[in-house]
Amino acid sequence: MVKKIDLPELKQRISTYMSWREFNFNCHISLKHEFVYLETPKVGCSSIKFAMMHLELEDFALRIEDPHLAFYNMPTVKPYQLDTDLLHEVLFSDRFFRFSFVRNxxxxxxxxxxxxxxxxxxxxxxxxxxxxxxxxxxxxxxxxxxxxxxxxxxxxxxxxxxRPQNQMLLHGLLDFHFIGRFETFAADWQQVIERTTPQLGKHSQVFNPHATxxxxxxxxxxxxxxxxxxxxxxxxxxxxxxxxxxxx
Structure with a gap:
């Protein structure tokens, strides 16, 4: 784990990539399953968020039709909800599996x-x-x-x-355990499932209303x-x- 960064300094570092508000929208945390997804728009993020949200809500048999909710309405945990120690562990320790996807x-x-x-x-x-x-x-x-x-x-x-993907993924600040590719999404998504929880696979489906x-x-x-x-x-x-x- 990197040296402890207090919250004001962390926010300042993140602000060189995006706003704190935007970071909270883009960062999706499962405390129960101990993994973190930082989204990259136009790289399958709708399908990934759809699966994560339904994983978090599976005990309630609720269905979300739109994965692009305001960050304060999402069932996934957001950085602003965590105290500094836990947030630092989520973002920088090996306890939490951090992943994302990139595209050509x-x-x-x-x-x-x-x-x-x-x-x-x-x-x-x-x-x-x-x-x-x-x-x-x-x-x-x-x-x-x-x-x-x-x-x-x-x-x-x-x-x-x-915005460039390295900027969206806070390159130089965050380390990821896995970065998959849009071009091999099915195989790479299976790797994410295997490294997180099989339950994530149960909620996986293609959700691409903005496909072009x-x-x-x-x-x-x-x-x-x-x-x-x-x-x-x-x-x-x-x-x-x-x-x-x-x-x-």
Whole structure:
């Protein structure tokens, strides 16, 4: 375990990656089963949260239809609910199994663009704020223009759906016991089940209301200019998670 970090310092360190509020939304803790999931949007997070929430509620035979609840309404435990000692153990000790999933920046970023910017008639409030436009407005932004915007925006100010994954996973602050890949989700999710509890598998099902089939649309959106901008914007993700920056 790393040296004890008091809560004010921990919050300060996290604030270089995301807000404390956002961290509480993204961090899902099972005290009963001693594991922690830090979500990465557009990387199967709906299915993972769906399984975790139903695992926590299995004694009550309740069903959650929407896994994207406000963090204070989620059945999983949140960092703000824990005292400093337990939170430090959750985040830094080997007692709690910490896991997440990552995805090739080519498909994750394109999926975020299609789902959050191109497809909606009206932008969601959080997306509007990230783009600096009026809430509920629409926007005509090409994929190349979107990638230029990403390049010009500091990671901390980017919306979580396209913020670099190393930023979402607090790279350099948190250590994970397992980071699976979206491209091999079924096999990697099985590893999570085996390293946590078989009960998690009982609640597993595909839940992807925001699917965009981005893998089938790469040729339509990527050319020399968009590829170059994507590689610059997500260089650290390519390097840290071992995805090839040049598609073959």
């Amino acid at each position: 920046p080519y498909t994750r970023t394109l999926s975020a663009y299609i789902d959050k910017i191109q497809r909606p008639e009206k932008l969601a409030g959080s997306i509007s704020r990230a783009l600096g436009v009026m809430p509920g407005s629409s926007i005509d932004m090409s994929y190349e223009e979107f990638l230029s915007f990403v390049l010009e925006t500091p990671a901390l100010k980017q919306d979580k759906h396209w 089939n981005a893998d089938d649309k790469l040729r339509r959106y990527y050319n020399g200019r968009t590829t170059s901008k994507l590689i610059k914007a997500y260089k650290d993700d390519f390097d840290i998670y071992g995805y090839p920056p040049v598609q073959t």
